[in-house]
Amino acid sequence: DSGVTQTPKHLITATGQRVTLRCSPRSGDLSVYWYQQSLDQGLQFLIQYYNGEERAKGNILERFSAQQFPDLHSELNLSSLELGDSALYFCASSVGVSGANVLTFGAGSRLTVL
Protein backbone atom coordinates (compact mmCIF):
# COMPACT_ATOMS: atom_id res chain seq x y z
CA ASP A 1 0.00 0.00 0.00
CA SER A 2 1.60 3.23 -1.24
CA GLY A 3 -0.57 5.48 0.91
CA VAL A 4 -2.26 7.02 -2.14
CA THR A 5 -5.85 5.80 -2.42
CA GLN A 6 -7.79 5.86 -5.67
CA THR A 7 -11.43 4.98 -6.15
CA PRO A 8 -13.03 3.31 -7.94
CA LYS A 9 -10.54 0.64 -9.02
CA HIS A 10 -12.60 -0.29 -12.05
CA LEU A 11 -15.34 1.56 -13.87
CA ILE A 12 -17.32 0.58 -16.95
CA THR A 13 -19.55 3.14 -18.57
CA ALA A 14 -21.01 4.15 -21.91
CA THR A 15 -20.05 6.80 -24.42
CA GLY A 16 -21.42 10.23 -23.63
CA GLN A 17 -21.50 9.60 -19.89
CA ARG A 18 -19.65 11.43 -17.10
CA VAL A 19 -17.54 9.88 -14.35
CA THR A 20 -15.61 11.13 -11.35
CA LEU A 21 -12.37 9.57 -10.16
CA ARG A 22 -11.22 10.24 -6.64
CA CYS A 23 -7.79 10.38 -5.08
CA SER A 24 -6.65 10.70 -1.48
CA PRO A 25 -2.99 11.66 -1.29
CA ARG A 26 -0.46 10.22 1.10
CA SER A 27 -0.63 11.79 4.53
CA GLY A 28 1.43 14.99 4.57
CA ASP A 29 1.62 15.36 0.79
CA LEU A 30 0.39 18.68 -0.56
CA SER A 31 0.76 18.09 -4.28
CA VAL A 32 -1.46 15.85 -6.39
CA TYR A 33 -0.89 14.79 -9.98
CA TRP A 34 -3.12 13.03 -12.49
CA TYR A 35 -1.77 10.84 -15.29
CA GLN A 36 -3.47 8.85 -18.03
CA GLN A 37 -1.93 5.57 -19.18
CA SER A 38 -3.09 4.06 -22.44
CA LEU A 39 -1.46 1.48 -24.69
CA ASP A 40 -0.76 3.84 -27.56
CA GLN A 41 0.02 7.04 -25.63
CA GLY A 42 2.08 5.79 -22.74
CA LEU A 43 1.89 7.72 -19.48
CA GLN A 44 0.57 11.21 -20.14
CA PHE A 45 0.64 14.02 -17.59
CA LEU A 46 -2.79 15.62 -17.23
CA ILE A 47 -2.75 18.14 -14.39
CA GLN A 48 -1.13 19.00 -11.07
CA TYR A 49 -2.42 20.72 -7.94
CA TYR A 50 -0.49 22.06 -5.02
CA ASN A 51 -2.26 22.89 -1.76
CA GLY A 52 -5.57 23.46 -3.54
CA GLU A 53 -4.25 25.50 -6.46
CA GLU A 54 -3.65 24.36 -10.03
CA ARG A 55 0.10 24.36 -10.62
CA ALA A 56 0.68 22.76 -14.01
CA LYS A 57 -1.43 21.57 -16.87
CA GLY A 58 -0.54 18.97 -19.44
CA ASN A 59 -2.46 17.38 -22.28
CA ILE A 60 -5.79 17.49 -20.53
CA LEU A 61 -8.84 17.61 -22.75
CA GLU A 62 -11.44 20.33 -22.28
CA ARG A 63 -13.96 17.58 -21.48
CA PHE A 64 -11.87 16.74 -18.42
CA SER A 65 -11.58 18.84 -15.28
CA ALA A 66 -10.08 18.39 -11.86
CA GLN A 67 -9.87 20.05 -8.50
CA GLN A 68 -8.15 19.66 -5.17
CA PHE A 69 -10.25 20.21 -2.09
CA PRO A 70 -9.29 21.82 1.25
CA ASP A 71 -8.71 18.38 2.78
CA LEU A 72 -6.24 17.83 -0.13
CA HIS A 73 -8.12 15.01 -1.80
CA SER A 74 -8.60 15.45 -5.52
CA GLU A 75 -11.20 14.53 -8.10
CA LEU A 76 -10.85 14.11 -11.84
CA ASN A 77 -14.07 14.59 -13.77
CA LEU A 78 -14.37 13.10 -17.24
CA SER A 79 -17.40 14.06 -19.29
CA SER A 80 -18.87 13.30 -22.73
CA LEU A 81 -16.85 10.13 -22.64
CA GLU A 82 -15.52 8.63 -25.85
CA LEU A 83 -14.17 5.16 -26.57
CA GLY A 84 -10.66 6.60 -26.69
CA ASP A 85 -10.92 7.72 -23.07
CA SER A 86 -10.64 4.10 -21.97
CA ALA A 87 -7.41 3.99 -20.01
CA LEU A 88 -5.80 3.60 -16.63
CA TYR A 89 -5.88 6.85 -14.68
CA PHE A 90 -3.24 7.30 -12.02
CA CYS A 91 -3.09 9.75 -9.20
CA ALA A 92 0.22 10.52 -7.54
CA SER A 93 1.19 12.76 -4.65
CA SER A 94 4.32 14.40 -3.33
CA VAL A 95 5.30 16.47 -0.34
CA GLY A 96 6.20 19.57 -2.29
CA VAL A 97 7.21 20.63 -5.76
CA SER A 98 10.95 21.17 -5.59
CA GLY A 99 14.14 19.29 -4.89
CA ALA A 100 14.11 15.56 -5.42
CA ASN A 101 10.37 15.55 -5.92
CA VAL A 102 9.44 11.92 -5.44
CA LEU A 103 5.96 11.05 -6.64
CA THR A 104 4.08 8.25 -4.91
CA PHE A 105 1.51 6.60 -7.14
CA GLY A 106 -1.82 5.05 -6.38
CA ALA A 107 -2.89 1.73 -7.89
CA GLY A 108 -4.96 3.46 -10.57
CA SER A 109 -8.55 3.57 -11.74
CA ARG A 110 -9.26 1.54 -14.86
CA LEU A 111 -11.92 3.18 -17.00
CA THR A 112 -13.61 1.25 -19.78
CA VAL A 113 -15.92 3.17 -22.11
CA LEU A 114 -18.23 0.98 -24.18
Added chain:
Amino acid sequence: GEDVEQSLFLSVREGDSSVINCTYTDSSSTYLYWYKQEPGAGLQLLTYIFSNMDMKQDQRLTVLLNKKDKHLSLRIADTQTGDSAIYFCAETPSNTGKLIFGQGTTLQVKP
Protein backbone atom coordinates in the same frame (compact mmCIF):
# COMPACT_ATOMS: atom_id res chain seq x y z
CA GLY B 1 10.21 20.94 -25.15
CA GLU B 2 9.18 18.12 -22.87
CA ASP B 3 9.79 14.73 -24.39
CA VAL B 4 11.29 11.52 -23.11
CA GLU B 5 12.12 8.61 -25.39
CA GLN B 6 12.73 4.99 -24.50
CA SER B 7 12.97 1.78 -26.45
CA LEU B 8 9.83 -0.27 -25.93
CA PHE B 9 11.14 -3.76 -25.24
CA LEU B 10 14.17 -5.57 -23.85
CA SER B 11 14.62 -9.28 -23.32
CA VAL B 12 17.45 -10.79 -21.26
CA ARG B 13 18.35 -14.09 -19.64
CA GLU B 14 18.22 -14.51 -15.89
CA GLY B 15 21.60 -13.64 -14.38
CA ASP B 16 22.58 -11.30 -17.20
CA SER B 17 22.80 -7.52 -16.88
CA SER B 18 20.02 -5.39 -18.33
CA VAL B 19 20.59 -1.90 -19.65
CA ILE B 20 17.60 0.33 -20.30
CA ASN B 21 18.24 3.58 -22.14
CA CYS B 22 16.41 6.88 -22.18
CA THR B 23 16.85 10.25 -23.84
CA TYR B 24 15.23 13.43 -22.60
CA THR B 25 14.94 16.91 -24.01
CA ASP B 26 14.74 19.39 -21.16
CA SER B 27 18.24 20.38 -20.09
CA SER B 28 16.83 22.24 -17.10
CA SER B 29 15.67 19.01 -15.46
CA THR B 30 17.28 19.04 -12.05
CA TYR B 31 16.52 15.43 -11.23
CA LEU B 32 15.93 12.39 -13.41
CA TYR B 33 14.05 9.36 -12.22
CA TRP B 34 13.54 5.67 -12.84
CA TYR B 35 10.22 4.09 -11.91
CA LYS B 36 9.08 0.47 -12.15
CA GLN B 37 5.56 -0.76 -12.91
CA GLU B 38 4.64 -4.36 -12.20
CA PRO B 39 1.55 -5.89 -13.83
CA GLY B 40 -1.67 -4.48 -12.43
CA ALA B 41 0.10 -2.03 -10.16
CA GLY B 42 1.01 1.63 -9.99
CA LEU B 43 4.48 3.01 -10.53
CA GLN B 44 7.11 2.64 -7.83
CA LEU B 45 10.22 4.76 -7.54
CA LEU B 46 13.42 2.81 -8.15
CA THR B 47 15.99 5.56 -7.95
CA TYR B 48 16.77 9.10 -9.03
CA ILE B 49 19.88 11.06 -9.90
CA PHE B 50 20.73 14.71 -9.46
CA SER B 51 21.66 16.35 -12.74
CA ASN B 52 25.18 17.30 -11.62
CA MET B 53 26.08 13.64 -11.04
CA ASP B 54 27.39 11.24 -13.66
CA MET B 55 26.62 8.01 -11.86
CA LYS B 56 24.66 6.65 -8.96
CA GLN B 57 24.79 3.10 -7.64
CA ASP B 58 22.19 1.50 -5.43
CA GLN B 59 22.68 -2.24 -4.82
CA ARG B 60 22.02 -3.96 -8.18
CA LEU B 61 21.04 -0.70 -9.86
CA THR B 62 23.45 1.68 -11.59
CA VAL B 63 22.27 4.91 -13.17
CA LEU B 64 24.47 6.68 -15.70
CA LEU B 65 23.79 10.23 -16.82
CA ASN B 66 25.32 11.93 -19.83
CA LYS B 67 24.03 15.45 -19.47
CA LYS B 68 25.69 16.68 -22.67
CA ASP B 69 23.81 14.10 -24.75
CA LYS B 70 20.74 14.15 -22.47
CA HIS B 71 21.04 10.39 -22.11
CA LEU B 72 20.13 8.37 -19.06
CA SER B 73 20.57 4.66 -18.54
CA LEU B 74 19.60 2.12 -15.91
CA ARG B 75 21.70 -0.99 -15.47
CA ILE B 76 20.32 -3.91 -13.48
CA ALA B 77 22.99 -6.39 -12.49
CA ASP B 78 22.21 -10.10 -12.11
CA THR B 79 18.70 -9.65 -13.51
CA GLN B 80 16.08 -11.90 -11.91
CA THR B 81 12.66 -13.03 -13.16
CA GLY B 82 11.15 -10.78 -10.51
CA ASP B 83 12.65 -7.80 -12.34
CA SER B 84 10.24 -8.39 -15.24
CA ALA B 85 8.20 -5.19 -15.40
CA ILE B 86 7.85 -1.92 -17.28
CA TYR B 87 10.55 0.64 -16.52
CA PHE B 88 9.92 4.35 -16.97
CA CYS B 89 12.40 7.18 -16.96
CA ALA B 90 11.20 10.67 -16.18
CA GLU B 91 12.46 14.24 -16.35
CA THR B 92 11.40 17.24 -14.29
CA PRO B 93 11.05 20.23 -16.59
CA SER B 94 10.33 23.70 -15.19
CA ASN B 95 9.89 24.25 -11.48
CA THR B 96 6.42 22.84 -11.02
CA GLY B 97 7.52 19.47 -9.71
CA LYS B 98 5.65 17.50 -12.37
CA LEU B 99 7.37 14.50 -13.93
CA ILE B 100 7.28 13.80 -17.65
CA PHE B 101 7.59 10.09 -18.37
CA GLY B 102 8.81 8.14 -21.32
CA GLN B 103 6.62 5.43 -22.86
CA GLY B 104 8.23 2.75 -20.74
CA THR B 105 10.50 -0.18 -21.56
CA THR B 106 9.07 -3.64 -21.02
CA LEU B 107 11.79 -5.86 -19.57
CA GLN B 108 11.29 -9.58 -20.11
CA VAL B 109 13.57 -11.86 -18.11
CA LYS B 110 13.81 -15.43 -19.37
CA PRO B 111 14.79 -18.21 -16.98
